[in-house]
Amino acid sequence: MNKILSIFSLIFLSIIYSGCKNRNNEVIVYCSVDQIFSEPVLKDFEQQTGIKVRPVYDTEETKSTGVLNRLIAEKDNPQCDVFWSGDPLRNNVLRLKGITTPYISNQTELIPRYFRANDNQWIGFSARARVLIFNKKLITMDSLPGSILDLIKPKYRGKFAMANPLFGTTTFHVAVLFTYLGEEQARQLLNNLKTNDIVIATSNGDVKKRVIQGEVAFGIADSDDAFEAKKESRDVDYIFLDQQKNGIGSLIIPNAVSLIKNSPHNENGKKLIDYLLTRETEIKLAKSCAQMPLIKDTEVPSGIPSLDDILPMKVDYDQTSQTLEKTQTWIKEWLEK
Amino acid sequence: MVRKISKFLAKNILTIFLGCLLVIPVLVLLCNWISDFGNSAVSGLFKKDNLILIGKSFLLSGTASLLATSLGSVCGFILNKYTFAFKGFYKLVLLIPLLIPDYVYAVAWKDAWQLLFGAGTNINSYTTVIFVHILVFSPIAMLITGSAISQVNRGIEEAGLLMISFRKMLLKILIPIIRPSFTISFLLILIFSLSDFSVPAFFGVRTFTTEIFTQFSAFYNYQAAMGQSVFLLVICMILMFSESRYLSDAPFFAIHTKGSNPKLYNCDNLKFLLHSFLILQLLVAVILPVFILFFQSFSGSEFLLGKAWKLLSPTILQSSVLALSSAFIISVIGLWTSWLKEREKYKLPNTVLMILFIIPSTVLGIAIIGFFNKPVLNFIYASSLMIIIGYIGRFAFISARILGNGIRQIPLSLEEAATVAGIGSLRKYLKITLPLLIPSLFASFVLVFILCFGELGTTIMVYPPGTELMPVKFFTISANAPQALTSSMSLINFGIIISFIGTFYIIGRKVFKRFSYE
Numbered sequence A: 001m002n003k004i005l006s007i008f009s010l011i012f013l014s015i016i017y018s019g020c021k022n023r024n025n026e027v028i029v030y031c032s033v034d035q036i037f038s039e040p041v042l043k044d045f046e047q048q049t050g051i052k053v054r055p056v057y058d059t060e061e062t063k064s065t066g067v068l069n070r071l072i073a074e075k076d077n078p079q080c081d082v083f084w085s086g087d088p089l090r091n092n093v094l095r096l097k098g099i100t101t102p103y104i105s106n107q108t109e110l111i112p113r114y115f116r117a118n119d120n121q122w123i124g125f126s127a128r129a130r131v132l133i134f135n136k137k138l139i140t141m142d143s144l145p146g147s148i149l150d151l152i153k154p155k156y157r158g159k160f161a162m163a164n165p166l167f168g169t170t171t172f173h174v175a176v177l178f179t180y181l182g183e184e185q186a187r188q189l190l191n192n193l194k195t196n197d198i199v200i201a202t203s204n205g206d207v208k209k210r211v212i213q214g215e216v217a218f219g220i221a222d223s224d225d226a227f228e229a230k231k232e233s234r235d236v237d238y239i240f241l242d243q244q245k246n247g248i249g250s251l252i253i254p255n256a257v258s259l260i261k262n263s264p265h266n267e268n269g270k271k272l273i274d275y276l277l278t279r280e281t282e283i284k285l286a287k288s289c290a291q292m293p294l295i296k297d298t299e300v301p302s303g304i305p306s307l308d309d310i311l312p313m314k315v316d317y318d319q320t321s322q323t324l325e326k327t328q329t330w331i332k333e334w335l336e337k
Numbered sequence B: 001m002v003r004k005i006s007k008f009l010a011k012n013i014l015t016i017f018l019g020c021l022l023v024i025p026v027l028v029l030l031c032n033w034i035s036d037f038g039n040s041a042v043s044g045l046f047k048k049d050n051l052i053l054i055g056k057s058f059l060l061s062g063t064a065s066l067l068a069t070s071l072g073s074v075c076g077f078i079l080n081k082y083t084f085a086f087k088g089f090y091k092l093v094l095l096i097p098l099l100i101p102d103y104v105y106a107v108a109w110k111d112a113w114q115l116l117f118g119a120g121t122n123i124n125s126y127t128t129v130i131f132v133h134i135l136v137f138s139p140i141a142m143l144i145t146g147s148a149i150s151q152v153n154r155g156i157e158e159a160g161l162l163m164i165s166f167r168k169m170l171l172k173i174l175i176p177i178i179r180p181s182f183t184i185s186f187l188l189i190l191i192f193s194l195s196d197f198s199v200p201a202f203f204g205v206r207t208f209t210t211e212i213f214t215q216f217s218a219f220y221n222y223q224a225a226m227g228q229s230v231f232l233l234v235i236c237m238i239l240m241f242s243e244s245r246y247l248s249d250a251p252f253f254a255i256h257t258k259g260s261n262p263k264l265y266n267c268d269n270l271k272f273l274l275h276s277f278l279i280l281q282l283l284v285a286v287i288l289p290v291f292i293l294f295f296q297s298f299s300g301s302e303f304l305l306g307k308a309w310k311l312l313s314p315t316i317l318q319s320s321v322l323a324l325s326s327a328f329i330i331s332v333i334g335l336w337t338s339w340l341k342e343r344e345k346y347k348l349p350n351t352v353l354m355i356l357f358i359i360p361s362t363v364l365g366i367a368i369i370g371f372f373n374k375p376v377l378n379f380i381y382a383s384s385l386m387i388i389i390g391y392i393g394r395f396a397f398i399s400a401r402i403l404g405n406g407i408r409q410i411p412l413s414l415e416e417a418a419t420v421a422g423i424g425s426l427r428k429y430l431k432i433t434l435p436l437l438i439p440s441l442f443a444s445f446v447l448v449f450i451l452c453f454g455e456l457g458t459t460i461m462v463y464p465p466g467t468e469l470m471p472v473k474f475f476t477i478s479a480n481a482p483q484a485l486t487s488s489m490s491l492i493n494f495g496i497i498i499s500f501i502g503t504f505y506i507i508g509r510k511v512f513k514r515f516s517y518e
Helices: A002-020 A035-049 A065-073 A088-096 A148-152 A168-181 A183-195 A204-212 A223-232 A266-276 A279-289 A317-336 B002-044 B048-081 B087-093 B102-117 B126-149 B154-163 B166-195 B198-202 B208-217 B222-246 B271-297 B305-343 B348-358 B361-372 B375-381 B385-408 B412-420 B425-454 B470-478 B483-515
Strands: A026-031 A052-057 A082-085 A123-135 A160-163 A199-201 A218-222 A236-239 A252-260
Touching: A002 B305, A026 A035, A026 A065, A026 A266, A035 A052, A035 A266, A035 A279, A035 B470, A052 B470, A065 A088, A065 B208, A065 B361, A082 A088, A082 A266, A088 A168, A088 A252, A088 A317, A123 A168, A123 A204, A123 A223, A123 A279, A148 A183, A160 A168, A160 A204, A168 A183, A168 A204, A168 A218, A168 A317, A183 A317, A199 A204, A204 A218, A204 A223, A218 A223, A223 A236, A223 A279, A252 A266, B002 B222, B002 B305, B002 B348, B002 B361, B002 B385, B048 B087, B048 B126, B048 B166, B048 B208, B048 B222, B048 B271, B087 B271, B102 B126, B102 B198, B102 B271, B102 B483, B126 B166, B126 B198, B126 B271, B154 B166, B166 B208, B166 B222, B198 B208, B208 B222, B208 B361, B222 B348, B222 B361, B271 B483, B305 B348, B305 B385, B305 B425, B305 B470, B305 B483, B348 B385, B361 B375, B361 B385, B375 B385, B385 B425, B412 B425, B425 B470, B425 B483, B470 B483
Parallel strands: A026 A052, A026 A082, A160 A199, A160 A218
Antiparallel strands: A082 A252, A123 A218, A123 A236, A123 A252
16 A cells, blocks of 8 residues: 555656756647647757757647637736647637737748738748549549539539538638628528538538548548548549639638747747748648648649649638638528528 | 544545635636626526527437436346346446547447448438437446446345235336436436537537537637536536435445345346347447447558557557546545545535536636646646646546445444444544445546546646647547548557556456455
């Protein structure tokens, strides 16, 4: 009995000691980009700089609840130095709550102005696109819709899926459609999609799975999901929507990184941000999950789409964030109809 | 004087400890919510939509709970009243659904359905959520009812059988005696089902819990999320209050049978029927989902079991050490709480643990983050103590209930005899009560270990940066991983838990043999 008590006391003391350790040479990053892709990048940073990275992972599929709510709860005594998100919307939420701070460096200047917040509270890098992922056994390339607006055609009734628009990148996509089409037209589009029996999946990963399994013929997902789906099944392929001349273009969603205001390891945080905004990181993410580099003249590995070959949708990220706030309640009601 | 002080400390230190670690953080959060949003927050709760949604959620969870209790109770009855071959095997294997995270279970069952009936078959409905909840939670009823049945004194049944038929004895004597165990199973399953997020979310069913989650994570609307959490909390509290008021003496999960030597029946003419029933349940609840996980693990274009092991292996040590230490601390707290309740008739710590048990995990996580994230408390906030505090809030109530049952089964006469002999309270406790409670302590330790090992809701909110824990890594990796990798990770997760249970089983046999007092 005494032995057991001693062992547990020792464990208990070591746990307390771990909380008291002085850790100067480290950086704390909260990351909502899928761990399978972000972890190798952070490990490389650790090796190259000798700065210990202590990450907290979450994922868009778990709706970033963990890190976002944690960052909000930690506002008065920040523990995190850098927030790395899969899309700029989460960073904008933090920005509006006064949790992030602007950051400008030589490295941030490499990123096109368009992919940064006006006040540099978030900086974009390595982007994904919204694509149409389809099962070749169920639908031929010729029969696919060319535009997101085609999804309301009766021939596609019940044949396609989209993730829950209250969460993840689908939130962003729908908010952009509201900004682009105007509120009335966007509402009409969503209502027509509902009439056309759109399948609402829990996440983009779920859309991917339903297409691979043949539950639906096609679905709207992110390019990294499509890339993974192609690796998983030979029956799956993807296309970019709205690429016609004068088309509305495909939505481009950059990763976004923010420096946290009054963070404990501010300088190390800046070093990590600069590292994430390098060509090397963009190439790594292009290879691992088909993300498209944003820094001009970065070499794109073969088989990975390049921003130069896609017609992008014109998005005002700040305006989209504002639209999002206004439309979320209506979208929730639309879902519950 | 010294005696009075030590008695006061023994009685109140635990309450103060729980108060500082968990009650004050929750109260601070609640006060902030009320002061920030005032009356509008409270009145918003009684909107028609909210009431309809909570009604629907209760209907869903109530149905699932009723059916899970019925199924589990029938299994508990068969396995504890009849003698037949492979009984021990069935008892052990039918507990497996409790060990698989319910979201993994939901995925496996949906895939099994589509494998059997085709990919186009749509099963997203209330019925499927109820079905999965029945399979996942019925082992709880099986454990509780089984435990109650095995405590019924054979003399009562035999006396009844002298006068009436078996069927009448069952209806008029046995079922009324064990009725509280049905009620407590029903209430516990109802609370588990009501607070479950992952299964309804996966099948696209809107419940009150998914609504709370939506308010937290899509709208970052703390006012609505907190309000709905409080609403759910109040309802669960009313349910649990009835449980503690009227059913606290009901068997929960007893380890001993207090020398009752339960009556067992032969089932020669029912053998085929009983085996068929148990095999069917085994097939639906265990074999099919586990088979699907195996099938998916090996069906991908590449073999991913090695990769899954490489990803999860760094988490095994940390997760195990943390779950073992938490199980130890929680069992000590459970022991203390139950001793105060059963022997000192001091119920406050038990009530505190009960309230903490029903707080949604996200709310608990936010409460302890808000409270402990202060520079002066950084030694707690930046360490794994935060996870242990979260686990105490989530699971100490279960430990207290198991140990409370254990204490109730120790004859008071033993302690009274010691008092007459002039033995002091502490010595009496250490030399009589504690040794007799070792099997219950061991059972509490094992159950809490399993629960801590798989806990995700609070852990993902509070785990310190740089810590690698199995449920968190499993969840974050599986988000965008191929299905074969996710299934491989589930299998590894499952394998590790089974290995621990195997080890505990071997140790447990020795412990039970040494400390048995029947």
